[in-house]
Amino acid sequence: MAETRVDSIERDVAEVLVSKEEIMAAVERIGKAVTEDFRGESLIVIGILKGAFAFMADLIQAIDLPMEIDFMDVSSYGTSTTSSGEVRILKDLSTTVEGKSVLIVEDIVDTGLTLSYLTKVMESRGVKKVAIATLLTKPSRRERAVNVDYVGYEVADKFVVGYGIDFAEKYRNLPYVGVLKPEVYEK
Numbered sequence: 001m002a003e004t005r006v007d008s009i010e011r012d013v014a015e016v017l018v019s020k021e022e023i024m025a026a027v028e029r030i031g032k033a034v035t036e037d038f039r040g041e042s043l044i045v046i047g048i049l050k051g052a053f054a055f056m057a058d059l060i061q062a063i064d065l066p067m068e069i070d071f072m073d074v075s076s077y078g079t080s081t082t083s084s085g086e087v088r089i090l091k092d093l094s095t096t097v098e099g100k101s102v103l104i105v106e107d108i109v110d111t112g113l114t115l116s117y118l119t120k121v122m123e124s125r126g127v128k129k130v131a132i133a134t135l136l137t138k139p140s141r142r143e144r145a146v147n148v149d150y151v152g153y154e155v156a157d158k159f160v161v162g163y164g165i166d167f168a169e170k171y172r173n174l175p176y177v178g179v180l181k182p183e184v185y186e187k
């Protein structure tokens with residue numbers, strides 16, 4: 001059993017917020033909705049690195065449509081200290097989105113800074129339409145209005161990890177979404 005191993009990442013988890021089963025239920029629900037909504041469109045699904053990789057992998061398999069996939073990596077600065085907040089592209093798309101229908105896939109929408117920036121970027125590149133799918137949303141933390149089309153679960157204002165989401169680059173490989181024990185942050 002994982003708990004008996006000194007190096008188990010599960011020892012650091014205080015609480016499971018969204019179980020693997022709940023995640024897969026959301027994947028199926030959102031996959032079906034996207035399949036209905038994007039039928040006949042030229043669809044490109046864009047995962048936002050790194051956090052979205054796990055949800056992206058499962059979600060695309062639940063969408064029964066022809067599609068292209070691509071990834072972007074962005075980093076945001078000063079979300080907690082400055083209200084202006086700046087977003088920088090670290091890795092851009094390798095395909096063109098002009099005239100295509102874009103589905104942006106995120107793990108979590110927190111302040112909304114990342115996605116308000118990315119939707120503007122997509123619009124400036126002449127997409128036909130842009131929609132957003134996120135596994136999690138924390139509406140209580142929102143600083144920028146974001147129109148999120150597909151949401152897995154709403155979570156309270158707690159720092160979550162797992163299923164792609166990190167704390168200090170770790171815990172992305174937990175198979176569920178959870179909250180860490182306070183002592184983990186104090187290490």
Ligand SMILES: O=P(O)(O)OC[C@H]1O[C@H](OP(=O)(O)OP(=O)(O)O)[C@H](O)[C@@H]1O
Nearest residue numbers: 049050051107108109110111112113114
């Ligand atoms: O709504 P926001 O306040 O902008 O926060 C949400 C973003 O922050 C996290 O990514 P992060 O930039 O930490 O990088 P990562 O995905 O590589 O972990 C998360 O994966 C979202 O992309």
Ligand code: HPA
Nearest residue numbers: 110158159160161165166
């Ligand atoms: O709750 C979170 N956990 C990890 N990374 C995050 N980025 C925004 N919100 C979170």
Ligand SMILES: [Mg+2]
Nearest residue numbers: 048049050051
């Ligand atoms: Mg991210």
